[in-house]
Amino acid sequence: MKIKEIAQIIDAKIVTGEDKIEREIKYGFASDLMSDVLTLDEEEIILITGLCNVQTIRTAEMANIGVILFARNKKPNEEMLELAQDNDMIILQTKNSLFRTVGLLFKAGLNPVY
Amino acid sequence: MHFEYxxxxxxxANAGKASSEIKKTMKQLNIDAQKIxxxxxxxxxAEVNAIAHxxxxTIFVDIDSEKICVLIKDSGPGIENIELAMQKGYSTASAKVREMGFGAGMGLPNIKNNVxxxxxxxxxxxGTEIKMVVNFI
Incomplete structure (x- = not known):
């Protein structure tokens, strides 16, 4: 699924990485526990989370995850965005709850990692 | 090649900075992406653990043509029962660590699975010394 489709489905704002919205994503993974994100082998993932701090970006960096979607209207700060840009990431933000976000994307055909 | 952090x-706020530097260095050395x-x-x-507990x-990094070795040495308080700390779900983390998205007792098992x-x-x-090696060959 393309990033721009994902953004449309859940009515998300593209906070950074507008130039990369044609990129394809294979799987979605939702977690607020970063250690669980760090157990994944798959890399073409969108990380859907309500945990909004620098460690979310760091975790994605270490796990080679290029797209992060913040649910529950969480807004990344400047430091987070800078780090995301340094790592060529796409950051999306939606007002929807994590449950609704995941539900809509699953219904639209985005695959789970497991 | 040897460096320290x-x-x-x-x-x-700086948790992950050293890991990020190590990643960049390994990339520059054209090491296999999975091993990185x-x-x-x-x-x-391990860095999050050390900052939290x-x-x-100090983090000591040594890279040669065969392997990367990362040694993290701290000056206490030490782990009372390593076997217990290695168990999934066992944690002594503070609320602050949990707010960061860690502290669920997954750190040491995650480390073990990767090195x-x-x-x-x-x-x-x-204190505690944790030595982690990933072989290139």
Whole structure:
């Protein structure tokens, strides 16, 4: 699924990485526990989370995850965005709850990692 | 190639900085992407652990053509029961660590899964040494 489709489905704002919205994503993974994100082998993932701090970006960096979607209207700060840009990431933000976000994307055909 | 980084107690804002530097260096050396990921995931977990639990320490990195070895030495408080700490779900993390998205007792098991060699030495009141190796060949 393309990033721009994902953004449309859940009515998300593209906070950074507008130039990369044609990129394809294979799987979605939702977690607020970063250690669980760090157990994944798959890399073409969108990380859907309500945990909004620098460690979310760091975790994605270490796990080679290029797209992060913040649910529950969480807004990344400047430091987070800078780090995301340094790592060529796409950051999306939606007002929807994590449950609704995941539900809509699953219904639209985005695959789970497991 | 040898380099070192300092770890400052409770310096949560900088957790992951050393891991990020190590990742960049490994990339520049054209090391296999999977091996880079395994090493940096392990180092990142260990770095978060050291910042969260230790009174500061040092990360020593050695890279040669055969392997990368990362040693993290801290100056206490030490782990009372390493076997228990290695168990999934066992944690002594503070609320602050949990707010960061860690502290669920997954760190050490995650580290073990990612490295080829893991050696942990710890003495209460003295400190902990965690040595992690990923082989290239």
């Amino acid at each position: 300092n770890i400052i107690e409770s310096d949560f 990921k395994r090493m940096v995931v392990a180092v990142y977990e 230790a009174f500061g320490g 080829d060699d893991l050696d942990i030495k710890s003495e209460v009141g003295v």
